[in-house]
Amino acid sequence: MLAHYGIRTGSRFYLASYDVTSEMLTASLQTITQAARRIITAIDDKFETLKDADEGSASPSIAA
Known part of the structure; x- marks a missing residue:
């Protein structure tokens, strides 16, 4: 799922550890x-x- 957003992880063996x-x-x-x-x-x-x-406001902000 992280790959969808271009995020690379270093845990190739995550599942193997379980x-x-x-x-x-x-x-x-x-x-x-x-x-x-x-x-x-x-x-x-x-x-x-x-x-x-954000496009409709004067100042950019990211809120949850």
């Missing part, structure tokens, strides 16, 4: 993909809302 096998990962892939899509959509929607609000 003894996740390829079979376990494959079984969970659909759930992981759906969750990542929902999170990315929510972030992108919020960004667009903030960007639109």
Whole structure:
């Protein structure tokens, strides 16, 4: 998911540290993909809302 935003991580072996096998990962892939899509959509929607609000104001600000 971080790669979607151009963020590189150094934790290649994150799942291995939890003894996740390829079979376990494959079984969970659909759930992981759906969750990542929902999170990315929510972030992108919020960004667009903030960007639109920012374009209408005199001074830029980012608020939650």
